[in-house]
Amino acid sequence: FDVITGTGIRHVRKVEVATGTPSVSPRALGIFGLLGVYVGVIPVFLGLLWLPFLRSMPRSWMDFWISLTVGLLAFLAIDTFREAFEVMGRVPEFLNGLMLVALGAIGAFLALTGIDGIMRRRGGSRPAGARGMGLALMIAIGIGLHNLGEGLAIGAAYTLGEVALGSFLILGFTLHNTTEGLAILSPLVQEKVSWRDLFLLGLVGGGPTIVGTWTGAFTYSDPLSLVFLGIGGGAILQVISVLVRARAESGESAIEALAKPRNIAGLLVGFILMYLTGLLVAG
Structure with a gap:
């Protein structure tokens, strides 16, 4: 509104409109749950539909898709910690925001490392992280924990009355998250996988978005x-370490693999792909 003083000086002031915080009710749970489905679950499932195309590619391109996955995950990790540093500025110093992030990140890293160890022991001599469903599940868990943070951002935007921002986040994250299905699929290109398995992976990767919006x-x-942001970042870093370790167990060091032009291209394509779709969120 405008205020004009007696001397004719004009002052323009902006007053934020007060909005009520949504209360827990079946209707509110349904609405925010659907937002989580639209933003997290459906896009990840759409990304999983790339499987027939990936399988039509030559087997020699397998390393490219694994490298692309590492690029995707590296971007997600950096983006998660960047967002965490932004939130730190709003947290009182006595709470030590950095330690909260570290607590979540270290806890998630150790928890997923333990899960990977259990899967390895059950798999005997075949490392669970080396190939197939075990590695795809680890990637889906890491992405799911990251999507938990995205759901938090959307739910908080609506709670704070920033409806326009919330709507834009929905559009941006929806397109952004379709690329995450590619990351989950990369270990399954040469594996037999059922639709039931794909459904499970989609729920693990996208379902936490619903919890985040709530x-x-x-x-x-x-x-x-x-x-939560620390948990997401730590989980993604752990999954990256699993991918790197899988490369070492195949008899080739990560540095040797990275030196291949095709793998370098995969890393760059994965990172750039996430960057370009991320512009839809930042814009």
Whole structure:
């Protein structure tokens, strides 16, 4: 609104419109749950539909898709910690926001390392992270924990009355997350996989977005957000380490694999792909 003083000086002031925080109800749970489905579950499932195309590619391109996956995950990790540093500025110093992020990241890294160890022991001599469903599941878990943070951002935007921002985040994250299905698929290109397995992977990768929208809408807090962002970042770093270790177990070091032009191209394509789709969120 405008305020004009007696001397004719004009002052323009902007007053934020107060909005009520949504209360927990079946209707609100349904609405924010659907937002999570649209943003996380459906895009990941759409990404999984690339499987027939990937299988039509020559087997020699397998390393390219694994490298592309590492590029995708590296971007997600950097983006997650970048967002965490932004939130740190809003957290009181006595809460030590950096330690909250570290707590979530280290906890997630150790938890997934333990899960990977259990899967390895059950698989006997065949490392669970080396190929197939075991590695795809680890990637889906890491992506799912990252998507939990995306759901938090969307739910919080609507809670704070930033409807336009929330709507834009939905559009941006929806397109952004379709690329995550590619990352989950890369270990399955040469494996026999059922539609039931793909459905499970899609739920693991996209389902946490629903939990994130609920949490952001009804119980959002910056300290809690830092913990969740740390969990997402730590999980992704652990999955990257599994991919690197799988390369070492195949008899070729990560540095030797990276020196191949096709693998370098995969890393760059994965990173650039996430960057370009991420512009839809940042814009």
